Amino acid sequence: MPAVSGVSFEIGDEEFVAIVGPSGCGKSTILNMIGGLVAPTAGAIEIDGRPVSGVPANVGYVFQKDTVFPWRSVRRNIALGLEYRGIRGEAQARRVAAAVSMAGLEGFEDAFPATLSGGMRQRVALVRTLVVEPEILLMDEPFGALDLHTKLDLHAELLRLWGERRQTVVFITHDLSEAITLADRIVVMTRRPGRIKMVYDVKLPRPRDVIRLRETDEYLRAYGEIWHVLGEEFAREKAR
Amino acid sequence: MRYRGSVLFWQLLILVVLLASWEWLTGIKAISRTPGLYWIDPFFISRPSLIARRFVYLLSDRVRLNLWQMTLSTVQSTLWGFVVGVSTGFVAGLVLGRNDRLARIFAPYIVAFNSLPRIALVPLITMIFGFGLVAKIVLAWTIVFFIVFFNTFQGARSVDADLIHSARFLGASERQVMRTVIIPSALAWTFASLTPSISFALIGVVVGEFLGGESGGGLGYLIIQSLGTLNAADMMVALLTLGLIGIVMALGIKQVETRLLRWRPEYRKSA
Numbered sequence: 001m002p003a004v005s006g007v008s009f010e011i012g013d014e015e016f017v018a019i020v021g022p023s024g025c026g027k028s029t030i031l032n033m034i035g036g037l038v039a040p041t042a043g044a045i046e047i048d049g050r051p052v053s054g055v056p057a058n059v060g061y062v063f064q065k066d067t068v069f070p071w072r073s074v075r076r077n078i079a080l081g082l083e084y085r086g087i088r089g090e091a092q093a094r095r096v097a098a099a100v101s102m103a104g105l106e107g108f109e110d111a112f113p114a115t116l117s118g119g120m121r122q123r124v125a126l127v128r129t130l131v132v133e134p135e136i137l138l139m140d141e142p143f144g145a146l147d148l149h150t151k152l153d154l155h156a157e158l159l160r161l162w163g164e165r166r167q168t169v170v171f172i173t174h175d176l177s178e179a180i181t182l183a184d185r186i187v188v189m190t191r192r193p194g195r196i197k198m199v200y201d202v203k204l205p206r207p208r209d210v211i212r213l214r215e216t217d218e219y220l221r222a223y224g225e226i227w228h229v230l231g232e233e234f235a236r237e238k239a240r
Numbered sequence: 241m242r243y244r245g246s247v248l249f250w251q252l253l254i255l256v257v258l259l260a261s262w263e264w265l266t267g268i269k270a271i272s273r274t275p276g277l278y279w280i281d282p283f284f285i286s287r288p289s290l291i292a293r294r295f296v297y298l299l300s301d302r303v304r305l306n307l308w309q310m311t312l313s314t315v316q317s318t319l320w321g322f323v324v325g326v327s328t329g330f331v332a333g334l335v336l337g338r339n340d341r342l343a344r345i346f347a348p349y350i351v352a353f354n355s356l357p358r359i360a361l362v363p364l365i366t367m368i369f370g371f372g373l374v375a376k377i378v379l380a381w382t383i384v385f386f387i388v389f390f391n392t393f394q395g396a397r398s399v400d401a402d403l404i405h406s407a408r409f410l411g412a413s414e415r416q417v418m419r420t421v422i423i424p425s426a427l428a429w430t431f432a433s434l435t436p437s438i439s440f441a442l443i444g445v446v447v448g449e450f451l452g453g454e455s456g457g458g459l460g461y462l463i464i465q466s467l468g469t470l471n472a473a474d475m476m477v478a479l480l481t482l483g484l485i486g487i488v489m490a491l492g493i494k495q496v497e498t499r500l501l502r503w504r505p506e507y508r509k510s511a
Contacts, residue, residue, distance in 0.1 A: 035409065059409060060410075061406065061409040063402050069420070071503045073503075080407070081410040081411055084410055084411040084413070112503040129409070132410060
């Protein structure tokens with residue numbers, strides 16, 4: 001059985017799209033196809049009208065798992081993308097310093113990842129991806145392993161960073177609140193093989209306050225509506 | 241570090257008690273009608289005082305090949321065997337670890353050669369390389385190579401695929417992935433094999449020296465020569481020196497390891 005089937009959608013420039021659905025619905029598979037890690041068995045993924053084959057140059061990827069290199073300090077982790085592009089010396093140091101302050105990691109530049117909390121490591125992973133200025137940002141449940149408080153912190157952080165530079169973001173999550181907090185549009189998937197069940201436009205204005213927005217009518221309405229659809233999926237999953 | 245003082249105290253106390261009882265026990269004459277019999281015979285295990293005297297004598301210039309020269313010869317061969325073994329084992333481990341086809345092709349040969357008792361190779365190595373330095377290095381190499389190879393191989397294979405993917409997404413070329421992900425990742429495994437490697441290099445060299453004769457020199461030669469003259473004291477001198485070499489080399493490796501693996505939490509305290 002394929003992981004996803006008949007999934008077709010378009011993502012606009014600088015749009016923030018979240019994909020939610022029950023586990024095993026092929027959310028990650030979609031992301032991996034966009035990122036060129038997995039080739040679709042049928043159909044095509046196109047970025048700017050060109051089909052994806054292999055890892056595209058202008059795409060950044062933030063994994064759920066901790067992918068900060070443990071043998072490199074925070075500074076040298078953030079410098080990775082620049083190093084790969086041959087940007088060294090003064091230019092590299094300047095951009096890394098900017099990224100460090102952007103992520104509020106001042107004072108931790110020379111720390112090794114093992115000494116940092118999970119939230120800080122994910123912060124490093126995020127700015128490490130952003131420092132090379134990707135046009136498209138793929139995020140696979142990047143805050144899935146964090147506690148609620150750290151998660152809210154990073155939501156605010158991500159929204160602020162995204163507000164400054166507006167990448168196109170595809171954000172996978174199974175946390176509905178997270179999806180509503182962050183996204184312009186939410187794609188709700190069915191259980192395996194994943195199909196698109198519903199596309200929801202989040203009408204919350206920006207900039208958003210990650211704490212206060214949860215008390216707004218639009219948040220509650222969105223939550224209720226998507227929850228109802230997801231609930232149907234869970235019920236069908238159980239009935240099988 | 242806690243207990244440092246008391247640990248050192250007990251260590252020294254044990255050493256002193258050990259040496260004192262050794263000296264005392266080997267001095268007790270047996271009650272027997274045959275004269276010159278000992279309760280514990282220093283002929284076999286010698287005595288600390290005698291060993292100390294032989295130690296000083298062997299260090300002096302009154303012997304043709306003094307202890308200093310022999311130690312140097314053993315250390316030199318061991319280090320060479322270690323360096324050559326580690327570097328070739330590391331490269332081979334990386335290459336085969338990242339190339340499944342090559343790994344499959346070479347697997348039976350590697351297993352076969354590695355299960356060969358290396359000591360059995362000594363006569364052949366001697367036949368090919370003679371009795372000198374090179375033979376000893378080659379013997380150490382045949383052991384060290386495999387220890388490092390297997391560790392690095394395992395390390396190169398178990399590199400986290402997501403780390404490789406993140407490097408690619410950050411724009412890394414194949415070479416850069418190798419340099420910034422696979423090598424550092426595998427190095428942690430390689431380091432774990434260095435301490436046993438230096439011990440085994442020393443074993444290889446000493447075995448080589450057993451057969452190597454005077455031209456090969458070294459502490460192994462001193463041991464064999466002492467066997468010929470039934471001189472337990474000289475043997476003890478060689479053994480103690482070998483023990484010291486082993487400790488110093490292991491400490492040296494520990495230093496390098498602590499420095500290079502300082503990113504690991506278990507190394508941080510000592511760094």
